[in-house]
Amino acid sequence: MLADAMNVLDTLQRSLRNLRLSVTDRCNLRCAYCMPEEEYKWLPKRSILSFEEIARVVRVFTSLGVDKVRITGGEPLLRRELANLVRLLAANPRLADLALTTNGVLLVEQARELRDAGLKRVTVSLDTLRPETFRALARRDDLDRVLAGIQAARDAGFPGLKLDAVMIKGANDGELCDLLDYAKSVGAELRYIEYMDVGGATRWRAADVLSRAEMLERLAARFGPIEPVREISNAPAERFRLADGTVFGIIASTTAPFCSSCDRSRLTADGMWYRCLYATTGTNLRDALRSEPDDAKLAELIAGHWRARADRGAEDRLAELSRGAYAGRDELAQNPHLEMHKRGG
16 A cells, blocks of 8 residues: 655645656747747756656655646657656656646647656647747747647647746737637637746846736726636636636736745756745755665655745745846856756746
């Protein structure tokens, strides 16, 4: 019989429940809010965790209470034979939810295989429906492939399909309502995301943030009354309902942080573990994985760091009187793990 998992609490009584698992720092898009620069330093191949190492560390995390894993990147579908990792993770009996976030460009080729391997849910990033805006935001011309990938996810039978849209004033905020109409048309739940100042957002400005309050005002003007969905959840999105029953979410990490209930941590493709999206330092689990054969000792290491966790990064940023980009180009060059495409979203 499987022993009960522990419930490890940090200094603010937040449980260790949700692991964001990056499998690569590479990406096939260059989105303005994540990778605006021309050149980046990539993780050396020898440092990247193998699928077996990832499955082992996830097994340890689930013994401590983690029951939700989301595979991220970079763009996770660039990791070769990703379905093999999904099979390994799906075999973990303590894992209640196994999801993936993707930009959708390669989803047509992989959706069915991932579903068959045991992936439970998919979230696709979709910031615009206009080819010219997609080209300006992502510096690539792949909108048709993304839309085809969304259809492929539907055809593969993924339940609860979600679409994520980072809203930026002057870039795509004119599509706020169009994106919701599209999500309704494909049976997906749209989650708007406030433009965040984390990681590689070197050109972030407060003036470019379309706030939750502004989103709700504009959506109400178009669709009529909006009511909050009453639920108990640690999910990052607040959910709302239109009069016709359409549900959407808003992740307002910039103007209304949810640090007090955050149960998330992030593991990079090379095994650095971060307890906060804004953390500047993490814990090297790769070296521990490769030198320590005892899972119990790995669990002690992880549990000890979580119990000491006091991070409230988004709230600290909100309290700053003069707020600009979280890290500049020089700082990112010195510490590439600050990049969002390295530590995962």
